[in-house]
Amino acid sequence: MTTAAAMASLVVMGLIAIFLFVKAWPAMHQAGWHFFTRFQWDPDGAPALYGVASAVYGTVVIAIIALVVALPISIGTALYINEYAPRRAQRILVSLVDLLAAIPSVVFGLWGRDVLNKPLSDISAFLYKYFRFVPIFHTKALFFGNSFFVCGIVLALMIVPIITAISRAVMAEVPRPYCEAALALGGTKAGMIKEVIFPFSKGGLVGAAMLGLGRALGETIAVALILSINGNIMTNILAPGGSAIAGLIAVKFGEASVNGRSALLGAGLVLFLLTLVVNLVARLVVTRSRPPKGATK
Amino acid sequence: MSITMSPAHNIESAAVNERTVDAALRAEGISCWFGKRKVLEDVNLVMERNTVVALIGPSGCGKSTFLRTLNRMHELTPTAALAGAVYLNDVDIYGPELKASVTRQRIGMVFQKPNPFPAMSVRENVLSGLKLTGTKVGNSEELVQWALLKASLWEEVKNRLDAPGGSLSGGQQQRLCIARSLAVKPEVLLMDEPCSALDPTSTRRVEETISEIADDITVVIVTHNMQQAQRVSDTCAFFLAEENRPGHIVESGLTEQMFTNPADPRTNDYVNGRFG
Ligand SMILES: Nc1ncnc2c1ncn2[C@@H]1O[C@H](COP(=O)(O)OP(=O)(O)OP(=O)(O)O)[C@@H](O)[C@H]1O
Ligand SMILES: [Mg+2]
Numbered sequence A: 001m002t003t004a005a006a007m008a009s010l011v012v013m014g015l016i017a018i019f020l021f022v023k024a025w026p027a028m029h030q031a032g033w034h035f036f037t038r039f040q041w042d043p044d045g046a047p048a049l050y051g052v053a054s055a056v057y058g059t060v061v062i063a064i065i066a067l068v069v070a071l072p073i074s075i076g077t078a079l080y081i082n083e084y085a086p087r088r089a090q091r092i093l094v095s096l097v098d099l100l101a102a103i104p105s106v107v108f109g110l111w112g113r114d115v116l117n118k119p120l121s122d123i124s125a126f127l128y129k130y131f132r133f134v135p136i137f138h139t140k141a142l143f144f145g146n147s148f149f150v151c152g153i154v155l156a157l158m159i160v161p162i163i164t165a166i167s168r169a170v171m172a173e174v175p176r177p178y179c180e181a182a183l184a185l186g187g188t189k190a191g192m193i194k195e196v197i198f199p200f201s202k203g204g205l206v207g208a209a210m211l212g213l214g215r216a217l218g219e220t221i222a223v224a225l226i227l228s229i230n231g232n233i234m235t236n237i238l239a240p241g242g243s244a245i246a247g248l249i250a251v252k253f254g255e256a257s258v259n260g261r262s263a264l265l266g267a268g269l270v271l272f273l274l275t276l277v278v279n280l281v282a283r284l285v286v287t288r289s290r291p292p293k294g295a296t297k
Numbered sequence B: 001m002s003i004t005m006s007p008a009h010n011i012e013s014a015a016v017n018e019r020t021v022d023a024a025l026r027a028e029g030i031s032c033w034f035g036k037r038k039v040l041e042d043v044n045l046v047m048e049r050n051t052v053v054a055l056i057g058p059s060g061c062g063k064s065t066f067l068r069t070l071n072r073m074h075e076l077t078p079t080a081a082l083a084g085a086v087y088l089n090d091v092d093i094y095g096p097e098l099k100a101s102v103t104r105q106r107i108g109m110v111f112q113k114p115n116p117f118p119a120m121s122v123r124e125n126v127l128s129g130l131k132l133t134g135t136k137v138g139n140s141e142e143l144v145q146w147a148l149l150k151a152s153l154w155e156e157v158k159n160r161l162d163a164p165g166g167s168l169s170g171g172q173q174q175r176l177c178i179a180r181s182l183a184v185k186p187e188v189l190l191m192d193e194p195c196s197a198l199d200p201t202s203t204r205r206v207e208e209t210i211s212e213i214a215d216d217i218t219v220v221i222v223t224h225n226m227q228q229a230q231r232v233s234d235t236c237a238f239f240l241a242e243e244n245r246p247g248h249i250v251e252s253g254l255t256e257q258m259f260t261n262p263a264d265p266r267t268n269d270y271v272n273g274r275f276g
Helices: A002-031 A053-084 A087-101 A105-131 A148-172 A176-184 A189-218 A220-226 A245-252 A258-288 B063-069 B100-106 B122-133 B140-150 B170-183 B200-213 B226-232 B255-260 B265-271
Strands: B023-034 B037-048 B052-056 B080-088 B107-110 B188-192 B218-222 B235-242 B245-254
Touching (some): A053 A148, A053 A245, A053 A258, A176 B100, A189 B122, B037 B052, B037 B063, B037 B235, B052 B063, B100 B122, B122 B170, B140 B170, B170 B188, B170 B200, B245 B255
Parallel strands (some): B052 B218, B052 B235, B188 B218
Antiparallel strands (some): B023 B037, B023 B080, B235 B245
């Protein structure tokens, strides 16, 4: 049963990869290795330039920002629901999180662009003013917003519900006898969380984070709506500009020529492989960090 | 400090009435509920310092529930409610002077099913209480050895202190749990059927451990094994839940007396294996 399902998903994945590869081949063949190293994107120029480097770079940067922001919020929320919230509030909070997870990303994206961009730009200005000695906050452009930073924060909000939901479930699975043992030794709740809940659910938490990361990597619409794509590789995260694969595809696909489409599908292939690797690594980490044998339920 | 025992209200034995005891732990008027259901009613019990107190009675009469009220584990059950008071050296553990975590540090607990932290090594398990309570010790190796010796486990594990706690046998795991509890130097140790998952040999070893640690600390043990109660305990309390009546203490007193000359016929029946 599960084997059949696994086989089916393998076949589907294989077919997608083949489809992407075949479609992307003309552009990738033409550009050669430059496809991965070049960062200009001008499929219809003369000569045609297809380089996904800046898009890959932006994708990773945005996803990392999203994860760094989302992870503590999610795990904190999950712990609050599991260990601190009054019993009646618990159930309400759980359904609230599920509800948030069901909000379509386009809503988040529009909200990010129309509502959050302004205050986040102000925060960017603040970060620039006081922390510009940190390279990622340093920029020559003196306006902010529509940036990696704004994109990352909006994506963070987008993936908080799913990471919260998964990590909450994972941490609720920690066998109660071990939690009780920790408390019976005189441990505080915080001590129990640190010494029992985290070690036990480490694998699941990494899995939850990776899943969130996978989502952040592939989230098209928010990036398309927020980021003002210019194809630069930027070390700062506050100024407008940069690129990201998902956003690039969403923004450029409609108006693209045959060449352009082939190149965009090539970018899609790269994204596909990127998320595949993230997920495989997540799997590996999760299975590696299972509690050892002898753990009783 | 000595106080005159105020024994369970329904006990008749004059001999017990007049004993003078130094109470390490004293439960007064304990009633417990799970949701709306009352499972314990007005339980009074004095647990004398450095003795072993056995709680006996048929399944479901509230022994575990009572035990868990003695170190504030009861309140961890979401639906649980409690009335009455528990005094540790005359300080109410439910009062403002004591935090739950401090109470539990001073009144340890060993559970029915061995539950050493499986990812931690034997050594880390013994020291886990210190880590959890943020206690620093000068010589942790010495403490590990001391606790494992006390729990009669040292000889078996001294060469594998870095092996995971989960790799020990069931009996060894339980003694590791005892060592872990002892390492935080509690004044009282509560044990809920600590041998029910163990083979006879391991049971013997745990019983020896109990007798030994009772030199310095007070032990309260729940057991279904009448021989065990006789072997290890100094005093005994017989719990019973009857139709339309939540769990309560029928009789309590010196173990010897409870087993040879109980005041209540129901106690007599139970200790002689005629019901429950
Ligand atoms: N978490 C709980 N929620 C609801 N009811 C409970 C809970 N724990 C115990 N009870 C009920 O309280 C009563 C007393 O249970 P308790 O576990 O204290 O009995 P016990 O004397 O320890 O029994 P045993 O000898 O089988 O361990 C039982 O009727 C049981 O069903
Ligand atoms: Mg019980």
